[in-house]
Amino acid sequence: EPEVTQTPSHQVTQMGQEVILRCVPISNHLYFYWYRQILGQKVEFLVSFYNNEISEKSEIFDDQFSVERPDGSNFTLKIRSTKLEDSAMYFCASRTTWGQPQHFGDGTRLSIL
Amino acid sequence: GQQVMQIPQYQHVQEGEDFTTYCNSSTTLSNIQWYKQRPGGHPVFLIQLVKSGEVKKQKRLTFQFGEAKKNSSLHITATQTTDVGTYFCAGLPRGAGSYQLTFGKGTKLSVIP
Numbered sequence: 447e448p449e450v451t452q453t454p455s456h457q458v459t460q461m462g463q464e465v466i467l468r469c470v471p472i473s474n475h476l477y478f479y480w481y482r483q484i485l486g487q488k489v490e491f492l493v494s495f496y497n498n499e500i501s502e503k504s505e506i507f508d509d510q511f512s513v514e515r516p517d518g519s520n521f522t523l524k525i526r527s528t529k530l531e532d533s534a535m536y537f538c539a540s541r542t543t544w545g546q547p548q549h550f551g552d553g554t555r556l557s558i559l
Numbered sequence: 560g561q562q563v564m565q566i567p568q569y570q571h572v573q574e575g576e577d578f579t580t581y582c583n584s585s586t587t588l589s590n591i592q593w594y595k596q597r598p599g600g601h602p603v604f605l606i607q608l609v610k611s612g613e614v615k616k617q618k619r620l621t622f623q624f625g626e627a628k629k630n631s632s633l634h635i636t637a638t639q640t641t642d643v644g645t646y647f648c649a650g651l652p653r654g655a656g657s658y659q660l661t662f663g664k665g666t667k668l669s670v671i672p
Contacts, residue, residue, distance in 0.1 A: 547604040
């Protein structure tokens with residue numbers, strides 16, 4: 447069964463550094479998402495992306511965050527200047543069309559030192 | 560903004576006992592989705608409920624969507640150790656073409672053999 451793949455599985459970064467989290471959504475999916483889950487807490491929506499542009503973003507997704515789909519397969523989340531509170535598990539998700547379920551990747555654990 | 564409350568936060572049951580988690584939204588939903596997250600894993604889609612009063616079953620799992628489309632429940636009959644994990648509901652707001660899922664905080668289920 448096709449899967450959403452995320453790399454790396456764990457990223458350790460110094461505070462203030464830039465980090466790029468990578469995702470390869472399922473190939474025929476059209477809608478892409480990033481979520482964040484701070485340890486032990488709920489999953490929080492960050493941003494949705496469709497047709498090469500952001501559809502929606504939450505309050506968490508401030509100017510430090512950006513997303514890109516640089517080619518036909520990758521979907522990236524960039525955090526420009528990381529803060530300690532950015533430490534979390536970041537999940538990428540994708541789906542085919544409206545009303546279809548989202549498929550989540552295994553996540554990237556981001557640790558900011 | 561939309562809030563989704565979920566109770567209980569934790570539930571410990573003996574294997575074979577039943578389990579129920581409840582979800583309540585501050586606003587009317589277009590649909591509600593349920594996910595299961597195993598420890599250290601990613602959210603896995605279980606089901607989506609769309610219609611008012613809808614009831615769906617998956618083997619020992621029964622999902623309900625309230626008449627007002629603001630609350631939902633997941634009931635597991637005769638729990639097994641494989642049911643261990645955190646169960647999240649996630650609501651999709653009604654109208655405005657939004658697909659920003661709002662997750663509840665989840666119910667962490669422990670099953671004692």
